[in-house]
Amino acid sequence: xxxxxxxxxxxxxxxxxxxxxxxxxxxxxxxxxxxxxxxxxxxxxxxxxxxxxxxxxxxxxxxxxxxxxxxxxxxxxxxxxxxxxxxxxxxxxxxxxxxxxxxxxxxxxxxxxxxxxxxxxxxxxxxxxxxxxxxxxxxxxxxxxxxxxxxxxxxx
Amino acid sequence: xxxxxxxxxxxxxxxxxxxxxxxxxxxxxxxxxxxxxxxxxxxxxxxxxxxxxxxxxxxxxxxxxxxxxxxxxxxxxxxxxxxxxxxxxxxxxxxxxxxxxxxxxxxxxxxxxxxxxxxxxxxxxxxxxxxxxxxxxxxxxxxxxxxxxxxxxxxxxxxxxxxx
Numbered sequence: 001x002x003x004x005x006x007x008x009x010x011x012x013x014x015x016x017x018x019x020x021x022x023x024x025x026x027x028x029x030x031x032x033x034x035x036x037x038x039x040x041x042x043x044x045x046x047x048x049x050x051x052x053x054x055x056x057x058x059x060x061x062x063x064x065x066x067x068x069x070x071x072x073x074x075x076x077x078x079x080x081x082x083x084x085x086x087x088x089x090x091x092x093x094x095x096x097x098x099x100x101x102x103x104x105x106x107x108x109x110x111x112x113x114x115x116x117x118x119x120x121x122x123x124x125x126x127x128x129x130x131x132x133x134x135x136x137x138x139x140x141x142x143x144x145x146x147x148x149x150x151x152x153x154x155x156x
Numbered sequence: 157x158x159x160x161x162x163x164x165x166x167x168x169x170x171x172x173x174x175x176x177x178x179x180x181x182x183x184x185x186x187x188x189x190x191x192x193x194x195x196x197x198x199x200x201x202x203x204x205x206x207x208x209x210x211x212x213x214x215x216x217x218x219x220x221x222x223x224x225x226x227x228x229x230x231x232x233x234x235x236x237x238x239x240x241x242x243x244x245x246x247x248x249x250x251x252x253x254x255x256x257x258x259x260x261x262x263x264x265x266x267x268x269x270x271x272x273x274x275x276x277x278x279x280x281x282x283x284x285x286x287x288x289x290x291x292x293x294x295x296x297x298x299x300x301x302x303x304x305x306x307x308x309x310x311x312x313x314x315x316x317x318x319x320x
Contacts, residue, residue: 007205007229008228008229008232010201010202010205010206011206011208011229011232012232012233012235012236012239013201013236014198014199014201014202014205014206014210014233014236015198015232015233015234015235015236015237015240016198016236016237016239016240017194017197017198017240018194018195018198018199018210018233018236018237018240019236019237019238019240019241020191020194020243020244021191021192021195021196021197021198022195022237022240023191023241023248023251024187024190024191025187025188025191025192025194026184026187026188026191026251027191028241028244028251028252028253029251029253030253030256030257031253031256032182034256034310035182037303037306037307037309037311038307038310038311038313038314039310039311040311040315041314042182044182045183045185046182046183046184046185046188047188049185049188049189049192050188050189050191050192050195051192051280051284052189052192053188053189053190053191053192053193053196054192054193054195054196054199054284054285055192055196055284055285055288055289056192056193056196057192057193057195057196057197057200058196058197058199058285058286059196059289061196061197061200061203062200062203062289062290065200065204066200066204067290071207072203072204072205072206072207073204073205074206075206075207077207078203078207079207079208079209080209080290081209081277084277084294085294086297089275089276089277090275090276090277090294090297090298091276091297091298091301092272092275092276093271093272093273093274093275093276094272094276094297094298094299094301094302094305095302095305096268096269096271096272096275096276097268097269097272097276097279097302098272098302098304098305098306098309099268099272099305099309100265100267100268100269100270101269101280101302101309102305102306102307102308102309102311102312102313103257103261103265103310104255104257104261104262104264104265104266105255105256105257106255106262106265106269107279107280108213108269108279108280108281109212109237109279109280109281111266112212112216112234112238112241113237113238113240113241113252114241115238115241116239116240116241116242116244116245116252117241117249117252118245119252119254119255120259121254121255121257121259121262122254122255124259124262124263124266125255125262125263125265125266125269127266128262128263128265128266128267128270129216129266129267129269129270129273130216130220130270131266131267131270132266132267132268132269132271132274133213133216133217133220133221133270133271133273133274134220134221135271136270136274136275137217137221137274140275
């Protein structure tokens with residue numbers, strides 16, 4: 001099998017495994033997520049255990065298998081996020097995300113998986129999320145383009 | 157019982173004591189640990205083999221806004237998520253339940269999640285699982301922020317009561 005096909009199979013399998021993990025852990029049940037986030041009600045710590053399991057495995061794999069490599073197994077290089085500082089965008093964005101998550105009980109992963117259940121709420125959420133991502137992305141692009149043009153204008 | 161509380165209390169046996177009512181009725185540590193481990197395994201597989209981060213908000217955003225690295229791998233990953241969902245729909249449909257919130261509230265929630273995850277460049281998978289595992293200070297801070305904010309919001313929603 002060609003390398004690119006092997007990558008494709010692995011990528012699909014990773015998505016499948018991820019989705020299975022979300023379903024098994026109960027994260028595709030917004031009431032369960034809200035049960036964790038709502039600290040005043042009968043508190044359900046399950047989400048914390050999910051994170052512990054996920055980070056537990058991924059931390060070990062990263063530290064002992066991945067970090068020491070100069071390249072992935074089937075690709076030329078790692079595509080890790082660009083190094084950015086801690087800024088208003090990070091913090092403000094995290095606050096907005098937290099509010100949205102606390103309101104609906106959905107975050108992106110479980111919402112996408114839940115589309116398969118046919119639940120209308122999942123479709124409404126994902127559609128709204130996609131729209132907002134698109135608009136925010138475009139607005140941010142226009143804003144940074146404007147800032148860049150402004151800087152160049154001042155130099156000339 | 158309001159719609160808000162109904163979701164968290166589905167299929168629960170009557171409390172045996174006062175403590176029952178406030179302490180971990182739906183706690184499912186084994187399923188959570190196993191499911192979490194599978195999520196970690198999936199993220200590790202993707203990163204080790206293809207060099208990509210399993211951050212779902214980023215995957216969706218880049219599909220919409222165009223991205224270096226192309227659309228194929230992102231579509232394949234999302235296809236995997238959906239096929240997993242379909243499998244559970246057939247084998248164990250109770251794994252996915254509807255949100256107890258109204259459609260209007262879900263729309264608002266979606267907008268906030270979309271904008272927020274774009275601005276912070278990540279979500280529970282990207283920052284919470286992948287970033288924290290790499291000991292990224294940004295991700296640790298982002299995760300603490302959105303978890304605390306989420307808790308504040310969900311708790312406030314309960315206190316403000318019906319009408320949502």
